[in-house]
Amino acid sequence: DAGVIQSPRHEVTEMGQEVTLRCKPISGHNSLFWYRQTMMRGLELLIYFNNNVPIDDSGMPEDRFSAKMPNASFSTLKIQPSEPRDSAVYFCASSFQASTEAFFGQGTRLTVV
Amino acid sequence: GQSLEQPSEVTAVEGAIVQINCTYQTSGFYGLSWYQQHDGGAPTFLSYNALDGLEETGRFSSFLSRSDSYGYLLLQELQMKDSASYFCAVKGYQKVTFGTGTKLQVIP
Numbered sequence: 357d358a359g360v361i362q363s364p365r366h367e368v369t370e371m372g373q374e375v376t377l378r379c380k381p382i383s384g385h386n387s388l389f390w391y392r393q394t395m396m397r398g399l400e401l402l403i404y405f406n407n408n409v410p411i412d413d414s415g416m417p418e419d420r421f422s423a424k425m426p427n428a429s430f431s432t433l434k435i436q437p438s439e440p441r442d443s444a445v446y447f448c449a450s451s452f453q454a455s456t457e458a459f460f461g462q463g464t465r466l467t468v469v
Numbered sequence: 470g471q472s473l474e475q476p477s478e479v480t481a482v483e484g485a486i487v488q489i490n491c492t493y494q495t496s497g498f499y500g501l502s503w504y505q506q507h508d509g510g511a512p513t514f515l516s517y518n519a520l521d522g523l524e525e526t527g528r529f530s531s532f533l534s535r536s537d538s539y540g541y542l543l544l545q546e547l548q549m550k551d552s553a554s555y556f557c558a559v560k561g562y563q564k565v566t567f568g569t570g571t572k573l574q575v576i577p
Contacts, residue, residue, distance in 0.1 A: 401566065
């Protein structure tokens, strides 16, 4: 398996624009996580899906953030409108439900100018 | 809620042993994990402890004391490539919360 695949790897956008981050989890994994990492706040869990259903979105910072998982092999994280403070590395991770190990994608480095 | 504390930075000499501590507070606890992250890379899983005691995997060992809400990662025979950030993470009810990470610098 190729592991968790995220796209794009880098994104630079202007404030106010819509940004969509994409994630393909490892085949067979039924849990998917979106994390945001910054120097100031570390690694924060934004939202967690189990069997394509959002279980915990308490980490989503604002209504500008939304996430979907239309099927077991694809998820998106959307920011609309984007702001400079959203600049961070966004990681997607997946795991098998009963597993203790989460596999991370390489991340998307988002810069909002 | 869940919170974790770990030192922000540690420096150690190549070939030595280093211990990275993690204390946590959580409303539900299933286990403690450790992840390694090199600069510019993604976190990668190192170990998981659900029960008290020491788990050993090669040069790395992880310890948990549930009664003390405390764990540590022990790295032996340090190598330059071990320079990275190390995160503890608590698996609570339905979610995993990460600590802020410990940046380990291995010096010659």
